[in-house]
Ligand code: KIV
C-alpha cells in the first residue's frame with residue numbers, strides 16, 4: 001500500500017484561526033500529543049513571526065523526537081535563517097517556504113512580475129537547501145494560479161532542490177475534480193524526481209476534506225491537515241475526517257498512514273481546550289453527537305447491532321462510550337485518572353491526587369458526576385478559574 005505522509009499544521013495554520021494564540025508551553029503539549037498520534041510532520045509555527053513562535057518551534061524541535069519538525073518561512077533570507085535556527089535541533093528539520101503565484105496575489109500583494117517571482121523561488125529554495133535536508137515549497141494561491149505559470153514555478157522549485165511541492169488551495173476555491181486534475185497534469189508535465197506532491201485545502205466552500213481526498217485519489221504523497229479542522233477563516237481540512245475516511249474506505253483509496261487512530265479523541269479535546277475553539281456537537285468523528293442516537297428507531301437498531309447506524313466504531317478513534325454513567329462515588333483512583341487523561345489533560349501526580357479528593361467530595365453531593373463536572377473541577381483546581 002502507498003504511504004500518505006500526514007503533515008499536521010494545527011500549530012501553524014490552525015493557530016491562524018481568528019482569536020487563537022498559543023504559548024510555547026501549550027504548543028509543546030499539543031506537539032507531544034501529535035507525536036503520540038504519529039503524524040509524520042509537525043509544522044510547529046512561523047519562527048520569524050514573533051519571539052514566542054521562534055521559541056515554540058525551537059522547544060518542540062528539541063523535545064519532540066521521531067517526527068519531522070517544520071517552520072514556515074517567507075521566501076526571504078531572514079525568514080529562512082530564523083526558521084533554520086528554530087527547527088535545526090529536530091531529527092528531521094524542515095523549512096516550509098511559500099510565495100504566491102496567482103496573478104491577483106502577485107499584482108496586488110507582492111507587486112512582483114512573474115519573472116521576479118520565479119527568480120525568488122529559485123534563490124530561496126537553493127538557500128534553504130544549504131541549511132536543511134527537507135525544503136517544502138508552497139505556491140500560495142495555487143488554486144487560482146494560471147496553470148502554465150504554476151508549471152514553471154514548480155519546475156523552478158524542483159530544480160532548485162525542493163523536496164516537497166505543495167499546491168495549496170489557499171482560499172478554498174476549487175472543486176474536488178478540478179483540484180485532482182491539477183495534480184494529475186502537474187505530474188504529467190514536470191519531472192518531479194524524488195520530490196513529493198502535497199495537498200493543502202481550506203474550507204471556504206465546505207470542501208476541504210473532499211478536495212484533500214480527491215488529491216489523494218490523484219496520487220499526492222502528503223496531505224496537510226489540522227486537528228478539528230481549525231485554521232484561517234472557515235478552517236483547514238480536518239485531520240480526523242481525512243484519517244477516518246482513508247481507514248474506513250481503504251477499499252477506495254488503497255493507501256495507509258502511520259496514524260494511531262485511537263489517539264484522535266484525546267488530541268481533539270486537548271486542541272479544543274488549549275485553543276478555546278469549541279468542537280461543534282455535530283462535527284464528524286469528534287463532535288459530542290458523532291456517536292449519539294436520538295430517535296427510538298435508531299436506538300433500537302444500535303442496541304441490536306451497532307453497525308445499523310454507526311459506520312465508525314467509536315473505540316477506534318478513542319471515544320469511550322457511556323462515560324457519564326461510569327463515574328460515581330464507587331469509582332477508583334485509576335478509572336478517574338484515566339478519564340481525566342481521556343479528556344485531554346496532562347497533569348502532575350499532585351494535581352491528580354488533589355483533583356481526585358475534590359471529585360470524591362462532589363460525589364457525596366451529586367448522584368452522577370458528568371464530564372462537564374470534571375472539566376469544571378480541573379479548571380477550578382488546576383487552572384484556578
Ligand atoms: O493556505 C496556504 O496557502 C498556506 C500556505 C502558507 C501553505 O497556508
Ligand code: ZN
Nearest residue numbers: 013168170200
Ligand atoms: Zn493554509
